[in-house]
Amino acid sequence: xxxxxxxxxxxxxxxxxxxxxxxxxxxxxxxxxxxxxxxxxxxxxxxxxxxxxxxxxxxxxxxxxxxxxxxxxxxxxxxxxxxxxxxxxxxxxxxxxxxxxxxxxxxxxxxxxxxxxxxxxxxxxxxxxxxxxxxxxxxxxxxxxxxxxxxxxxxxxxxxxxxxxxxxxxxxxxxxxxxxxxxxxxxxxxxxxxxxxxxxxxxxxxxxxxxxxxxxxxxxxxxxxxxxxxxxxxxxxxxxxxxxxxxxxxxxxxxxxx
Numbered sequence: 001x002x003x004x005x006x007x008x009x010x011x012x013x014x015x016x017x018x019x020x021x022x023x024x025x026x027x028x029x030x031x032x033x034x035x036x037x038x039x040x041x042x043x044x045x046x047x048x049x050x051x052x053x054x055x056x057x058x059x060x061x062x063x064x065x066x067x068x069x070x071x072x073x074x075x076x077x078x079x080x081x082x083x084x085x086x087x088x089x090x091x092x093x094x095x096x097x098x099x100x101x102x103x104x105x106x107x108x109x110x111x112x113x114x115x116x117x118x119x120x121x122x123x124x125x126x127x128x129x130x131x132x133x134x135x136x137x138x139x140x141x142x143x144x145x146x147x148x149x150x151x152x153x154x155x156x157x158x159x160x161x162x163x164x165x166x167x168x169x170x171x172x173x174x175x176x177x178x179x180x181x182x183x184x185x186x187x188x189x190x191x192x193x194x195x196x197x198x199x200x201x202x203x204x205x206x207x208x209x210x211x212x213x214x215x216x217x218x219x220x221x222x223x224x225x226x227x228x229x230x231x232x233x234x235x236x237x238x239x240x241x242x243x244x245x246x247x248x249x250x251x252x253x254x255x256x257x258x
Contacts, residue, residue, distance in 0.1 A: 003046045003103035004059060004073065009039040014064035021047050022058035024072050029060060044103050051075075078109035079157055082183035083126075084176035084212065085113065096183040106130045108156055110141060124148070124173060126158050137166070137175060149175050162215050176229075177213050189236055192225045192245040202240030209236035 009017060016036045022029040033045045051057050060070045078101035085095060097118035101109035102125075110127035114120065125141045128134075135158035138145035148171070153164035158178050160166050166175045191207060207219040210231040219226070222244075230236050238244040 003044055004057070005104055006035070006039050006043045006045065006061075009061065009063075011067070014067075016064050018062045019045060020060040020062070021051055022060055022070070023054075024056050024058050026058055026060065026070055029058075042105075044105075076104070078104070079180045081111060081157065081159070081178045081180060083111070083113055083178045084183070085116075086174040086176065087116075087172075098183060105141060111158070112141075113137075126178065128158075137173075146170055146172070148172055151178075161213065179213060187230045189228050189230055190225065190247045191219075191222065191228065191236070192247075193222050193238075193241065193243075194224070197245075198241055198243035200240060201242055205238070205240040207236060207241075207244070208239055210234040 004021075006019070015038070016034050017039070018031060019033040019035065020029040021032050030048055032047060033043065035043055047057065054075060056072055056074050058070060058072050060068065062068045080098050080100045082096055083099045085097075095116040095118065097114040099111050099114055102112045103110060105127045106129070108128035110125060113122045113124040113126065115122045123139055124137060125139075126135055126137050127141055129136045132150070133152075133154070135151040135153060136147055137149040137151075138147050140146075147169045149166040149168060151158055151160055151164055151166050153159055153161075157180065159180055160175075160178045166178070168174075189209070193207075205221060207222050207228075209217055209228055211217045212229050212231055214231055217228075219228075222241075228236060236246055238246075
């Protein structure tokens with residue numbers, strides 16, 4: 001959904017402001033908002049669907065005293081993210097959704113995350129906090145929020161990686177990853193290794209696999225058992241170990257809903 005942000009309206013003008021979206025010639029205008037407060041604070045306004053693919057849009061503002069201003073703005077297309085989450089509220093299970101940018105906040109895109117059906121909007125946001133110079137996942141856009149996670153990636157989108165992982169603050173809802181592009185379906189494996197049934201055949205035994213972001217990951221000197229989520233086009237493997245057990249379990253990892 002395409003949106004605009006009004007960050008300021010200045011001058012000796014009278015409230016309310018009527019805001020219209022038009023074509024670049026100032027025609028075919030549609031009333032999209034009536035604002036009855038001063039600007040700032042920033043107002044995010046969603047455009048009608050006919051502007052979803054427009055390369056530019058004309059914005060007309062008419063104030064209460066009849067002052068009119070028209071400007072043309074080029075549309076900036078922010079990339080969608082594959083965001084993978086888990087929540088205790090849905091039994092601890094996880095999900096991955098293609099999540100489009102909702103708009104721009106503080107010069108960078110922000111994302112309102114989707115619920116486990118990948119359709120319903122949640123009340124969780126990812127946005128750039130220029131005061132702390134990091135991406136934050138919170139229950140509100142801007143101030144007055146609970147901070148769940150943050151990411152220190154300084155780039156233009158909140159892409160996570162082994163260099164810039166999401167860091168837990170309040171683990172109410174867990175974020176596995178946020179990547180550009182289509183969501184990968186992950187396979188879940190339960191692994192077992194104990195000294196009675198498995199044999200170490202070399203130095204530095206480990207379990208290796210590619211995680212759901214395609215990053216090679218290892219568990220060094222594995223003992224006991226555990227669960228790993230593995231990129232669907234790869235399989236995990238033991239190194240310097242024989243007799244280790246790997247059982248695929250399709251339930252315990254998050255997948256993209258069909």
